[in-house]
Amino acid sequence: MTTGATVHTAEATKAAEASVALPPRAERAARAEAAADRLRTAAVDALAVTWVDNAGITRVKAVPLGGLRHAAEWGVGTAPCFDVFLADDAITTSPLIGGPTGDLRLYPDLDRAVPLAAQPGWAWAPGERYTQDGTPHPGCQRLFARRTTAAAAALGLSLKAGIEVEWVVALDGPPTEEPRYPTHGPAYGMHRLTDLSDYLRDVLRALGEQGLAVLQIHPEYAPGQFEVSVAPEGPVGAADTSVLVRHTIRAVSARHGLRVSFAPVVETDGVGNGGHVHLSLWREGRNLGHGGPGPHGLTPEAEGFLAGVLDELPALLVLGCSSPAGYLRLVPQHWAGAYRCWGLENREAALRLVTGSTGERASAANAEVKCFDASANPYLAVGGVIAAGLAGLADGRRLPPEFTGDPAAAEPGTVPRLPTGPGEALAAYEASAVLREALGEPLYRAVAAVRRAEAERYEAAGPEELVAATRWRY
Structure with missing residues (x-):
């Protein structure tokens, strides 16, 4: 440094x-x-x-x-x-x-x-x-996110962030019951929107009445699964909005006699709920992810920031993949970002670079952290990413070569996998000086204690038992 x-x-x-x-x-x-x-x-x-x-x-x-x-x-x-x-x-x-x-x-x-x-x-x-x-x-997670945002501001940097919200909607029933779906339409299909048009309209109305700018809402891949995206804002505001959006969806669902799950995995053989974090780095009104000499227009500052995030991803899973069930979602060829690599519009990479359409890139360029899920504390997720990015920027790091295509199809050992369980992630977290310093000792150790206790609690559980235990907790 x-x-x-x-x-x-x-x-x-x-x-x-x-x-x-x-x-x-x-x-x-x-x-x-x-x-x-x-x-x-x-x-x-x-x-x-x-x-x-x-x-x-x-x-x-x-x-x-x-x-x-x-x-x-x-x-x-x-x-x-x-x-x-x-x-x-x-x-x-x-x-x-x-x-x-x-x-x-x-x-x-x-x-x-x-x-x-x-x-x-x-x-x-x-x-x-x-x-x-x-x-x-010192254990307040929202204050942690505010501190990292202020640390960036002290360097003349600001960030815009957004957290995608995915959820599965089911018919109401006992807490031990597996989900029964109010729609059986195909993935991303208009069939699902038609079946639940009144419900989805009420979700949109409620979010709008609360002052949130919805960018899109649509059916997702898994049965009964939907996604909503809202306009980007400052990192702390984006975390607040994530909490409010999920709470609003739950409340609207209850009024329709439905229940929802934001859990990482709702069915053991299905695609789970992500909590992907989008971030862009700005200085004096300029998006540093566009117009630079680096890969796909990255400026040196944006590249250093993203390189820091990529380096810390194994440890960041402790903040962004909170539940042991999250590792059932974090598997190859499910667009979950199971590999520690980056790529332009590569939905199998843990760090996806998004430039936006020609003509809007100066405002739209951002990066997506795909390996996070909806069990994460959003304040820890955004704060941890900012801390990792600032460390990479301070060290002047550069991104490794971009990976295109499906990492699962590459020669074995070519592209590193992210941790496949909470034990591996905890080991990376405990080796991370960046996160330890940023979080501060009380919060850093409390997070580790919770992750370790949950890992031990479900160590002997099979996938079905683990999913059943967490399905309706989130």
Whole structure:
């Protein structure tokens, strides 16, 4: 790393720390009063404040609208043990976080508060966790994503991100029941859209009423599977939106007598739900993924960033492929990105370069991380990718040769596979100095503890048992 990069890293670290300082109490109170007036006009009675734990499960505390100012001024009590919850609600521990002692304060981000179109009387806001004395909780995943975004901003860089949301919709039934589908149309077929046109229309309406710009919605490959994509935004906002989109889909489904699964695998022999992350790197309004001398127009900064991501992908799976079931999805020839390679529009590569159509590339060029799934905590996913990318940029890394075609058809050993199970991914994670430094020791070790506990919990389980145990948890 050059001396200049070291200076920039120090500046970025200072900027990241400043970015997560809790605003003064008087400012929080004023924001709460304004938010309460706005939400009251929309006939809101209560606000659901959510955070996503290290198992990828969205947890919630709710407050009546009359208590919003107190929640904004003083926070809502939450136990730190949630950082070591597993997806099935079992609890493990880590050296720095865990056990029954201690308390935190959950503060709603009222700038993001929105009435929920499919739940009359309710609104939603993402939350951030601080200690009782107002210092940032080192295990807060949303604050981690904010820190990495601020570190990029300190270098004059901004990012746009989007997270694809895939889900399987099924007829309602007991939690132990395998899915029964409300449509049996072919993959990507108009048949499915026709069968569920009222339902999908209501999903679109609800997302639109909540201020989200939907780019497309369509049937996917697996039975009962659909996908929705929304407009890109800043990384933290994209993670927030991912939580809100999934919650909205679940709420609309419930009103239609349906249930949904965002789990990585819903049927053992099927194609699972991805949580692909799209990112583009910008400086002074210019997309650095276009117009440069590198491969397919990449600038040196964008190439260095993507090279850093590619190098860290085995370790990043611990953040982006949270459930042991995710490795049942991460298989060759399923467009899941099972190989650690990159390529232009290559849907079998873990890192897919997307240039966009001729004429729109200056705005559309981006990269897609395909090996992540919908069990991931989206704040950990985007924050981890940014940290890896900034490390690659600082080191001036370059991408290896591009791979075209199907990596599974290449000569054995030509293209490296990503980890095929949580044990391999954990080994890469524990060897990653980049992620350890970016996450900070408490969050880094809590994530490892959850992954290890879930891997041990399902070590003896066959694919059917593992899928059944996780199908309706996400």
